[in-house]
Each structure stands twice: as C-alpha cells, then as structure tokens.
Amino acid sequence: MKRNSLMNYATLPLFLVALHGCAPKNPTQAITGDAAEKVYVAPGKHDEFYNIVSGGFSGQVTVYGLPSGRLFRQIPVFSQHPESGWGYSEETKPMLMTSHGFAPWDDSHHIALSTTNGEHDGKWAFVNGNNTPRIARISLKTFRTEEIIEIPNASGNHSSPFLTENSEYAIAGTRFSFPLDYTGANTDVAINSYKENFKGTVSFVAINKETGNMNIAFQLLLPGINFDLSRGGRGPSRDWFFFSCYNTEQANTLLEVNASQKDKDFIMAVNWKKCEEYAKAGKGKMLGVKYAHNTYSDETHSATSTIIKEVLTLDPKELKDLIYFMPCPKSPHGCDVDPTGKYIVGSGKLAAIIPVFSFDKIIKAIGDKNFEGEYDGIPVLKYDAVLHGEVKKPGLGPLHTEFDGKGFAYTSFFVSSEIVKWDIEKLTVVDRVPTYYSIGHLCIPGGPTVKPHGKYVIAYNKITKDRYLPTGPELTQSAQLYDISGEKMKLLLDFPTIGEPHYAEAIPATLVAPNSLKIFKIEDNKHAYVTKSEKDARVVREGNKIHVYMTSMRSHFVPDNIEGIRLGDEVYFHVTNLEQDWDVPHGFAVKGAGNAELLIMPGETATLKWVPDRVGVQAIYCTDFCSALHQEMQGYARVSPAGSSTPLKWSTGETPEAGLPAASK
Ligand SMILES: [Cu+2]
Numbered sequence: 001m002k003r004n005s006l007m008n009y010a011t012l013p014l015f016l017v018a019l020h021g022c023a024p025k026n027p028t029q030a031i032t033g034d035a036a037e038k039v040y041v042a043p044g045k046h047d048e049f050y051n052i053v054s055g056g057f058s059g060q061v062t063v064y065g066l067p068s069g070r071l072f073r074q075i076p077v078f079s080q081h082p083e084s085g086w087g088y089s090e091e092t093k094p095m096l097m098t099s100h101g102f103a104p105w106d107d108s109h110h111i112a113l114s115t116t117n118g119e120h121d122g123k124w125a126f127v128n129g130n131n132t133p134r135i136a137r138i139s140l141k142t143f144r145t146e147e148i149i150e151i152p153n154a155s156g157n158h159s160s161p162f163l164t165e166n167s168e169y170a171i172a173g174t175r176f177s178f179p180l181d182y183t184g185a186n187t188d189v190a191i192n193s194y195k196e197n198f199k200g201t202v203s204f205v206a207i208n209k210e211t212g213n214m215n216i217a218f219q220l221l222l223p224g225i226n227f228d229l230s231r232g233g234r235g236p237s238r239d240w241f242f243f244s245c246y247n248t249e250q251a252n253t254l255l256e257v258n259a260s261q262k263d264k265d266f267i268m269a270v271n272w273k274k275c276e277e278y279a280k281a282g283k284g285k286m287l288g289v290k291y292a293h294n295t296y297s298d299e300t301h302s303a304t305s306t307i308i309k310e311v312l313t314l315d316p317k318e319l320k321d322l323i324y325f326m327p328c329p330k331s332p333h334g335c336d337v338d339p340t341g342k343y344i345v346g347s348g349k350l351a352a353i354i355p356v357f358s359f360d361k362i363i364k365a366i367g368d369k370n371f372e373g374e375y376d377g378i379p380v381l382k383y384d385a386v387l388h389g390e391v392k393k394p395g396l397g398p399l400h401t402e403f404d405g406k407g408f409a410y411t412s413f414f415v416s417s418e419i420v421k422w423d424i425e426k427l428t429v430v431d432r433v434p435t436y437y438s439i440g441h442l443c444i445p446g447g448p449t450v451k452p453h454g455k456y457v458i459a460y461n462k463i464t465k466d467r468y469l470p471t472g473p474e475l476t477q478s479a480q481l482y483d484i485s486g487e488k489m490k491l492l493l494d495f496p497t498i499g500e501p502h503y504a505e506a507i508p509a510t511l512v513a514p515n516s517l518k519i520f521k522i523e524d525n526k527h528a529y530v531t532k533s534e535k536d537a538r539v540v541r542e543g544n545k546i547h548v549y550m551t552s553m554r555s556h557f558v559p560d561n562i563e564g565i566r567l568g569d570e571v572y573f574h575v576t577n578l579e580q581d582w583d584v585p586h587g588f589a590v591k592g593a594g595n596a597e598l599l600i601m602p603g604e605t606a607t608l609k610w611v612p613d614r615v616g617v618q619a620i621y622c623t624d625f626c627s628a629l630h631q632e633m634q635g636y637a638r639v640s641p642a643g644s645s646t647p648l649k650w651s652t653g654e655t656p657e658a659g660l661p662a663a664s665k
Pocket of ligand 1: 554555585586587622623624625626627630633
C-alpha cells in the first residue's frame with residue numbers, strides 16, 4: 001500500500017504539470033479589435049458596476065470599477081491598514097480582537113453581497129477570514145467594516161460566508177476537521193487518530209434584516225472530513241444549503257495522494273429551515289466555547305469587542321432529517337446553484353466531467369429513501385437518483401461555476417486555464433476561451449443571484465507570468481474581463497489586483513452609488529472624546545494619561561502647541577475632523593508614535609495613542625493633503641522629564657510677541 005501511495009505521490013504532480021502545459025500559447029491573439037472601446041470609461045464618467053473582490057492573503061477587500069478595471073478602494077477588514085489607521089487607532093483595535101487575542105491579519109477568500117428575494121439589495125458585503133475563522137460585514141453605504149464575528153469549533157473557514165436567499169444566514173464551514181475545542185473536549189490526541197477524534201462543523205450565522213448584525217444561531221456537528229465551498233439554494237431550493245466535501249478518505253497526511261483515493265466524495269445538502277426549526281424547538285445542545293464578536297458604530301465612531309462563551313449545536317446523527325450526502329466525483333471544490341434553484345453544479349478538481357444535480361430529484365430520492373448507505377451516520381443518496389446529468393469532456397480541473405441567467409453556466413478550469421460556457425439543460429459545451437493563467441474563481445455580475453446582470457465574466461487568475469512588466473520575483477495579481485453579451489466570449493481587459501483575488505461579486509452601480517455616505521454629521525457624533533467646536537478643544541491630565549481633545553479644520557489643529565507632557569505619560573490624541581464637506585479628510589501623525597497615522601473623515605473622531613520615549617519637542621502634522629496650506633497644518637508637543645513641573649498648557653495662535661490675538665483658547 002505504502003509503495004502504491006508513494007508512486008501516486010510521484011506521478012500526480014507530473015500529471016498536473018503536463019496538463020498545465022495545455023495553457024494557451026499565444027495569449028495576445030485572443031484580444032478583439034473593439035475591446036478598447038468596450039472598457040473605456042471617459043475621464044469624469046462612472047463605471048457601470050462595482051466589482052467587490054477579496055484581497056486573499058492581504059486579508060482585505062478591494063473595490064474596482066467595471067468595465068474599466070480601475071481600483072477605487074482597499075477596504076481594511078481583517079488586517080491592519082496604515083493608510084487609514086485601521087487596527088492602529090484606539091477606536092478600531094477592538095475590531096481585530098479574537099479569542100487568540102489581537103490578530104492583525106487574516107486570509108480572506110469569498111465575498112457575498114446581501115440579497116433580498118435572491119436579488120442584490122446593495123446593503124452589505126460579507127467576507128470570510130480563513131485563518132482565524134471569522135466573518136466580516138462591510139457596509140456598502142460607508143465601504144467600511146462594521147462587524148466581525150469569530151467562528152468557534154472551526155479551523156480554516158473556507159466554505160463561507162455564502163448567504164441564504166433573503167440573507168437570513170451567512171455560512172461558515174470548517175475546511176479542516178480537527179479535535180473540536182469546545183469546553184471539556186479532549187483535544188490532546190494523536191494526529192493519526194483522525195478517524196476517531198477529528199470532527200467538522202458548519203455554522204449558521206443569523207443576520208438581522210434591518211441592522212445587519214450577526215449572531216451564531218446554531219452549529220451542525222459533522223463527520224471529520226474537509227468542507228470546501230457552499231451555496232444557498234434559491235427558488236424551489238431556498239430552504240437548503242449545499243456544501244462540497246473532500247477527504248472523505250479521512251486522511252491526515254499527504255492529502256494530495258491520500259485524499260484522492262476515492263472516485264467520489266460528497267456534496268452535502270443541508271435543510272437549514274429544518275435546522276432552524278429544531279434549534280427553536282430546543283433540540284440542540286449548548287457547548288462551552290470562546291469567540292469574539294466585534295462591532296463598529298458610526299455613531300460613536302468606535303468599536304467594541306465582546307467574548308461569547310457558548311454556542312448552540314445540533315447533531316444530525318440524532319436529528320435524522322437535517323442533512324444528506326450526494327456522491328460527487330472527484331475531490332469537489334466549487335458547489336454552485338443556478339439562478340432557477342433547480343440545479344446544483346459540483347466541480348471535481350480531478351474529475352473529467354461536471355456533474356449537475358437536480359433539486360427535484362434530490363427531494364424525491366430523500367422521500368423514497370433512495371440511499372446507497374450511510375457515511376458516519378448520515379444517509380448517502382444514490383448518485384444516479386439525484387443526477388440531472390454530466391457535462392462530458394468540459395476541460396481539465398473544473399473549479400467554479402457562475403451563471404448568466406440565460407440558461408448558460410460558465411465554469412473555470414484551473415488546469416486547462418480556460419472558461420467554458422455550457423448549456424445547463426442540454427449539458428453541452430457551447431464555447432470556451434483561454435485565461436492567462438490558471439483561473440481560480442470567476443464572477444458574472446449578479447451571477448450567484450436569481451437575476452444575473454450578465455454582460456461580463458471576470459477571471460481571477462492564480463498565475464500572472466508574462467502579462468505585465470516584471471517587478472522582481474513577485475508579479476502583480478491579476479484579473480481579466482470578458483464580454484459575454486454575444487454567443488462567443490471575448491477577452492477585453494487585463495487588470496491588476498491587490499492580494500490574490502479569490503471570489504468576487506459585481507453589482508450595478510445604481511444599487512449602491514446613490515446611497516453612498518458623504519459625511520458624518522458632526523451633531524450626531526457620540527464619540528466619548530468628541531470635540532464639536534474649536535472652543536471646546538482642551539488637554540486633560542488623568543494621572544499619567546493625557547487626553548488631547550483636538551479639532552482639525554483647513555488648515556490648522558486646535559490646539560497646535562501642547563506643553564506639560566512628561567516622560568512616562570500616555571498621550572491620547574482624540575482628533576475630531578470638523579469639516580462637513582465631502583472628500584475632505586484630515587490626517588494626524590506624531591513623530592515617535594509606535595503605530596500608524598490617523599485618517600479622519602469629516603465629522604468623525606479618531607484616537608492615536610502616543611507614549612513618548614524621549615524628552616524634547618516633537619512635531620505633529622496632517623498627513624492628507626487637504627488644502628493649499630496643508631504643509632502649514634502642523635504643531636508641536638513638548639515632552640519634559642518625568643517629575644518635571646512644566647505646567648500643562650495648550651494653545652493655537654499664541655505667540656511670544658505681545659499684541660497678537662490668540663485664535664482660540
Ligand atoms: Cu489637513
């Protein structure tokens with residue numbers, strides 16, 4: 001057996017390399033004559049779509065315009081971001097708290113835009129953190145992260161944060177099974193006791209319809225296998241959720257060989273309505289856990305982090321009619337539901353076909369108890385009983401599928417580096433187009449909704465190679481835009497991305513732009529240290545803490561001269577930007593601060609903590625070029641020795657020359 005495994009180990013990578021050799025040889029020829037015209041957005045004109053893209057190992061989310069591919073914004077989510085002070089300012093530090101403490105990084109993979117009745121509603125974007133399992137919610141009004149919830153009993157939160165049809169729930173499925181770490185669990189076990197001791201979970205995170213606020217409603221306890229991707233049903237299948245599962249071999253080492261032994265793994269069908277019913281009926285069990293729930297308020301401009309200590313779990317081994325496995329060839333990755341909700345597409349990374357499952361047949365097979373057996377106490381439906389059909393010879397290495405709403409599916413093929421368009425009813429391939437190179441996810445605007453907006457498909461590629469000017473060993477990450485309005489797909493544009501782009505969604509600008517917030521109203525600012533006018537600016541000592549109530553306005557700070565700070569003090573600069581004009585942020589920085597700058601939006605308050613490490617006078621200044629006299633927007637903070645008697649003093653406009661009036665004090 002061992003020899004056999006090693007032989008597979010040796011030959012499999014070669015097989016994949018050989019397949020990779022199928023990548024197109026003549027990349028520039030694929031471009032069509034009218035491409036430039038189709039992606040050109042004239043200066044001053046707006047794009048038709050927002051493309052909201054996960055930032056991969058940057059842990060952030062980026063926003064581009066389509067069809068231009070222009071970068072608009074990098075939204076800080078799971079990682080500190082010096083550009084805006086995210087995770088550095090006192091207000092935002094709690095957003096990065098986890099049960100492991102302060103975690104200033106994650107690996108974000110998938111975007112899910114909120115939907116109502118299965119259609120984009122333009123309210124929120126959700127994104128998963130893989131490494132420290134988390135889901136974040138971004139407001140599409142402010143393009144800021146408003147909430148992050150950690151997922152307990154999870155490891156590698158990959159099949160996440162996909163949504164139900166009315167955004168009732170976001171999903172978080174563990175990728176790695178492991179000895180679950182709820183209170184009292186035995187976690188100190190031998191790794192090769194995988195089959196016995198390792199388990200998986202899928203969490204249903206409820207979303208408040210009005211506020212978007214999340215809470216973990218319940219968690220399913222599942223067999224120890226890997227959960228990869230998922231999609232909520234829609235229309236007839238709206239009460240169900242589908243997950244691709246691999247490593248049903250339950251291997252704990254050399255998975256590239258040992259998790260590729262079986263011809264078929266599973267797609268797991270979960271009746272989430274039933275789960276909800278059982279959870280409400282008290283059929284679950286509370287387990288002791290520890291996870292962080294962080295929320296950011298636009299009223300206080302501050303975040304709070306709370307540790308939660310229990311989670312409701314449901315055990316499908318006891319509650320029999322919650323989940324079913326469907327055999328799916330081979331090591332499935334993508335698991336996608338078409339806009340009608342009638343078909344579920346599995347994409348086996350090592351499969352030579354694409355299986356398409358029929359929701360009607362799944363329901364019938366469940367009713368008829370048409371099972372081929374059980375897997376770890378869960379019924380396994382018969383493959384032939386639930387199959388709509390197979391797409392034959394579609395390509396090599398299918399990963400993900402999106403839909404155009406006109407009866408066609410578009411599947412990405414990593415190994416053969418192409419997008420393949422096929423007819424969902426007839427299961428026939430109708431077009432294929434090369435990608436440069438090795439596409440992972442793909443996105444059609446509205447592709448995962450009941451009403452795709454069509455028009456384009458975007459390829460998010462894993463390898464860039466020769467597509468851009470070289471920048472040393474590391475090349476830019478990249479995406480490609482294709483026109484799908486006609487019968488044949490046409491390559492229009494390459495555009496660079498920040499971080500490895502995993503999944504993305506695109507939404508018509510008309511659903512988002514009109515609601516975009518321009519300023520925070522200063523009168524609504526409820527920050528604990530707000531300064532609403534220059535006359536209220538002051539400096540307050542509380543023991544060794546100094547609170548500077550500071551304002552910024554073009555082009556000065558009040559106060560801009562501060563004395564009486566002593567070595568050993570902690571200084572908190574609470575800067576309120578008094579501007580009430582769109583797109584006039586001010587920055588704040590001080591020499592010797594061990595964190596980033598602040599970037600403060602009009603009407604907002606933000607706090608920078610400074611612990612001076614030496615005696616002297618340090619400059620403070622605005623970091624965002626705000627006006628013609630931005631370079632004059634500066635001041636000084638004097639630090640005296642510990643125990644000094646220098647009085648606490650602050651001012652703006654006070655000069656040694658007699659007769660010059662103080663601008664304020
Ligand atoms: Cu400024």
